[in-house]
Amino acid sequence: xxxxxxxxxxxxxxxxxxxxxxxxxxxxxxxxxxxxxxxxxxxxxxxxxxxxxxxxxxxxxxxxxxxxxxxxxxxxxxxxxxxxxxxxxxxxxxxxxxxxxxxxxxxxxxxxxxxxxxxxxxxxxxxxxxxxxxxxxxxxxxxxxxxxxxxxxxxxxxxxxxxxxxxxxxxxxxxxxxxxxxxxxxxxxxxxxxxxxxxxxxxx
Numbered sequence: 222x223x224x225x226x227x228x229x230x231x232x233x234x235x236x237x238x239x240x241x242x243x244x245x246x247x248x249x250x251x252x253x254x255x256x257x258x259x260x261x262x263x264x265x266x267x268x269x270x271x272x273x274x275x276x277x278x279x280x281x282x283x284x285x286x287x288x289x290x291x292x293x294x295x296x297x298x299x300x301x302x303x304x305x306x307x308x309x310x311x312x313x314x315x316x317x318x319x320x321x322x323x324x325x326x327x328x329x330x331x332x333x334x335x336x337x338x339x340x341x342x343x344x345x346x347x348x349x350x351x352x353x354x355x356x357x358x359x360x361x362x363x364x365x366x367x368x369x370x371x372x373x374x375x376x377x378x379x380x381x382x383x384x385x386x387x388x389x390x391x392x393x394x395x396x397x398x399x400x401x402x403x404x405x406x407x408x409x410x411x412x413x414x415x416x417x418x419x420x421x422x423x424x425x
Contacts, residue, residue: 245380
């Protein structure tokens with residue numbers, strides 16, 4: 222039986238920033254938290270065609286829901302880094318530089334944990350996504366992505382899909398779209414095993 226409820230890791234402050242991407246996970250989390258917290262949405266536009274479409278989608282959504290929205294824009298490319306790394310670094314710089322003194326929630330989930338674990342393992346050092354990075358916290362690491370699809374379906378929350386998620390030229394996408402399913406054949410309990418590791422690491 223699939224999980225249908227959202228599980229939280231550790232406590233979430235009363236006032237919080239939520240990093241949103243327009244995707245199902247961040248839209249579910251934004252709606253979930255806005256029902257009991259004072260939330261402020263933060264969106265980083267990567268300068269792609271999807272980024273522009275997503276920005277408009279979020280402006281319209283947040284206006285309807287009366288949620289404050291802070292928008293950042295991708296700057297000059299750092300050629301010493303891969304595109305994925307540069308996007309990530311500029312995004313975190315925007316988030317941490319505009320958080321108004323409140324914690325920032327990113328909507329990483331258990332499927333992201335598996336992808337990161339596989340990616341890092343293939344490079345010789347298994348690693349889990351940490352709960353905290355400076356002012357960023359990740360309280361939703363114990364949930365499969367299906368939980369967020371279920372939430373959006375039940376609550377009629379709109380979301381959009383980034384078409385670049387199907388582009389296997391990006392290593393993260395290649396792992397998600399091709400390797401994870403084979404890893405789960407070898408170890409069907411991988412979600413459960415990594416969830417236990419996350420709980421153990423954050424039990425104190």
